[in-house]
Amino acid sequence: MKAQIQQTELENISTECQKLTVAKQYLDQHCPLEFGSHKEVSSYVVYYNHLMVFFADGQHCGLKNSKQFVALCGHRESPSALLLKKSDGMHIELSFDTGCEPRHYDRAHLNDVQYETPLSAVTGEGEAGSRMWMSFVSGVQYALVTQQDRKCYRAKNGEDYQL
Template identity: 40%
Template sequence: MLIIKSVLDKDFFEGTIMAITNINKESNTQHETPFMAEAVYAVEKMEAKQEEKQHQIKGLLDQLFPLTKGSHQDVTNYLLDYHHLVVFFKDGGCSGLRNPGKFVAFTGHRSSPDTILLKDNSGSHVEIIFGLHTPGKDSLVTIADVEIETCTTFSQDFSLAAMRHWISLIKRDSSSHIKAHQVDKEYTAKNGDEYQLNSCFSL
């Protein structure tokens, strides 16, 4: 089983980011190209103006969850059309994810979600949290934060229990350190059902 150090360990992030797509690796037979750990680390360590941070984060989304055409850099609105995530651009064009199945859930309204939840083939979730935005306007979408899921798994002595952590790529804690926390999260699945991610769960 994969053992990850406590989120309180200041060296946690670098080891954790390498394990983002390896949740329960020994029992997971699906594999895909790992998250670009170097790119994620670069975003996390970046001390930059808001505009630069937005550019870096959206560039990361282009690598991890590319669109069929266009770039996350140029998106003015994200919305849900039935079971699909659709994005719009300033020129009125639209696009979707190159791999539509990576969109799994959301919070807020379908025409203007507060968050969208994506997932790769290994089962690792990424939550995109949007800032204040007026849908339909020419202003680009502002991403308030991106949180990446990682898990600590325990041995059989703990009945294969696991703890889910969320690592923020933009926000910091009150001491300006990497923000990593545990919390139960609830979403609406793309088919309208409940989609829950509890901080503690059984494998």
């Protein structure tokens, strides 16, 4: 019984790793780094007003387009979430596991990647400006409908950044 539970946990971890790999390919496509790949990143930090990524070999770089980093949650040295903005104005949120237990299957402690899409593009209906968030890891989709549902971050300049 114990072996069966361990096998199920390993399968869940493997599936989540595969989903994060796809999410990082999405990041490479929409928010590329100056060099390297999001798949190789070991940590994300905010240095002054720039997103910096570090690799296992000690190299570091920023985004190819530094303006794509718009906001964060948490501390600059160890953010709980980063908000990037694609060229089409839609956002991508990287969320991190900042608890005591590090993610043993992602060296950057990446927990999930969610992306924003116009609600009308998904459902064929909805009012202008309505947006839906979709998760690479859980597949959950949800729309921001009320003021309480809105996500709030800290912009690079220190002010609130609400979606």
